Amino acid sequence: MGNKQLIWIIGLLGVQATAWAQTDRYVAFFSDKTGTPYTTDAPEAFLSERALARRSVQAIEVTEADLPVNPEYVTAITDLGAAVYYTSRWMNAAMFEGTREQREAVLELDMVDSIWYVAGGGLNARPERENKPPMSEYARPETNQRNAAQNELLGIPSLHGQGYTGDGVLIAVFDGGFLGVDEASGFQHLHDNKQIVQTYDFVGNRVYPYGYDQHGTRVLSTMASFITSGADTLYLGAAYEAQYILCVTEDVPVEYRLEEFNWLFGAELADSAGADIIHSSLGYSDFFTDRSMDYSPADMDGITTIIARSAQFAADRGILVVTSAGNSGGSSWNVLTSPADVPDVLAVGAISFDGSPANFTSRGLSLNPVKPDVSAWGVAAVLVNSLGGISEANGTSYSAPQVAGLAAGLWQAFPELSAQELIDIIRQSGDRFTDPDTLVGYGVPNFIRAQRLVVTGLGEDRFPELSVYPNPNAGNTLTIELPADFQGGELQVIVFSTTGSRVSTESVPVTGKSLIVNTEGWETGSYFLRIESDQKIGWARVVKP
The missing domain is CATH 3.40.50.200 (Peptidase S8/S53 domain)
Incomplete structure (x- = not known):
């Protein structure tokens, strides 16, 4: 087996000999993607048009890490009698179920670097639907939008x-x-x-x-x-x-730990x-069925857990x-x-x-x-x-x-x-x-x-909201009340639609405590105003009915 690793995330002491034929679940990590029929030049073979569009908008390239596992590697495992359920492109791995004998045989394969034990027993067989409690335990008449405040x-x-x-x-x-x-x-x-x-x-x-x-x-x-x-x-x-x-x-x-790999898949x-x-709305810490799989608070570092690595892969x-x-x-x-x-x-x-x-x-x-x-x-x-x-x-x-x-x-x-x-x-x-x-x-x-x-571009509280009226603004003019540090000199008033389009930019001399803005021609909708002086930047939101 050379330097290959069988990583047990569970203690095996006390297991009886009759358990040798039991199947458990493992993840095999492959050493490479050599010979894969997939290429980064033809990503449409494993990524949808929508997936490629998302990457294009964000200037994210398809790399070798995105290539699927070599199908021949999967076949090599199934030829040993083990059942392969899922593969991972990003970790170059396969989750399989098998006996300990099959596990040992998989570990001997040239392309397998290591194996992790991730769950005891075989794949769970579940009923289509569990029993529901009586309707009376939950249902009650509603008369308004219950989650409005939320x-x-x-x-x-x-x-x-x-x-x-x-x-x-x-x-x-x-x-x-x-x-x-x-x-x-x-x-x-x-x-x-x-x-x-x-x-x-x-x-x-x-x-x-x-x-x-x-x-x-x-x-x-x-x-x-x-x-x-x-x-x-x-x-x-x-x-x-x-x-x-x-x-x-x-x-x-x-x-x-299998559930973290499920998240990856x-x-x-x-x-x-x-x-x-x-x-x-899932999280992993120290409540594993097998306590040897538990993490410590020190492991919450963004790089140690399987699910953390998986989430970073997705974010990337x-x-x-x-x-x-x-x-x-x-x-x-x-x-x-x-x-x-x-x-x-x-x-x-x-x-x-x-x-x-x-x-x-x-x-x-x-x-x-x-x-x-x-x-x-x-x-x-x-x-x-x-x-x-x-x-x-x-x-x-x-x-x-x-x-x-x-x-x-x-x-x-x-x-x-x-x-x-x-x-x-x-x-x-x-x-x-x-x-x-x-x-x-x-x-x-x-x-x-x-x-x-x-x-x-103004999101922090240090940029004051200025008072404007009338708002909603049904007429053709809008009055902006100016604090002392906006008075005197010249103000630049930039008007934006809510989608970020610049509607107008105007430099206006200020002679008093307020400023009049012409709103004639503004279409129905909401607008943001960015008001800049030499010393200060403020903003206002206006609704045009």
Whole structure:
């Protein structure tokens, strides 16, 4: 075997001899991609047109790391009687199930560098649908939009009001199951409009994702649900017109390193399909079924865990990765869970309705980098359950997808942005951007602040908002009230549409405490004004009805 490694992430002491025939699951890492029929010159063989377009917009090249595993290497494993379920382009690896004898034979193959043991037993066989609790436990009549305040916090009504509902954005959601999403009325529009474009269950090795658990259902609802009663809207997800890929990567009853690899396989599927955003309210720390797989807080460094490396691979390919910070606050663990530790991943903490940090939200390890990045409503978060009822639950699991929905709308509004530019804008739109901490990060992001930053370049609180009237402005003139440091001299007034187009630029001498701007000819809509003096820069937002 030479220098080859068999890496056990589990102790084997005490295993009885009869266990020799038992199959377990492993990941084999290959030494190279020599002989692969795939090339970087023909990426359309393994990446969709949409995936290539995402990379082109962000000037990201296809490299050898993107090439699929050599099919002959996979065949060499299956020829030994082992079952190969998934392969990884980015880690040049294959996940297989086999006996210990087969494992040893795989390790002897020339192209295999090492093998990791990742889970005990064979592939889980799961029922199509688990039993549901009686409807009476959840359903109750609703008379208004239950998540209105939750949405307002992030500026979602303004986002939707300008027509940004996630349309054209593809979001991949990874979780432990999406129970009821195929039947509950709050998700029916996703099926009617063919907004669920792909599904896969990496736990059960099947396409069907609508079983197991309703955690993913609740998570998805904050982005995608749409419930009406007559003319009333009862629930409105932040990105209810986005397209979705649903992947089951988490095996809820147990916890093995395999689930991190499932996340990797899902990320590669999302990449190939052209997903813009990956959202997962999943985190890994020290709760593995086999305790020898546990991580330590020191491992939350953005590079050690399998899921951290996987998330970075996705981020490097122009995908915006949004994840929950974790619910370990106040526990012996206390700090965030992986992949929230990755600097290029948007990690979301939780606050209560009054803006205070949730006592359970996981803490960042330091302010370099700031983690969590931002926070959203996660105490008594309003969501839709597997029976279609509107309910409440606590957790960063439910604050994070709200931010993913906000990101989808922002990307629809400004498709020229790269994933990292979008992350930076969301961070800078936080209400604590100038004073971050390890509880809420940069605070609560907001669409209007983010939009102002993109359009005018002014996002921080040190740029004052100036008072303007009348606003809404139905006439032909607008008065800007000028603080003392804007009076005297000359002001430059730049008017932008909300998409960032410059409507006008005018230099105006100032002789008093106010300034009149001509709004004749402005079309219906919202506008941002950037007002510059020699000493100061301010801004205003105007609505033209």
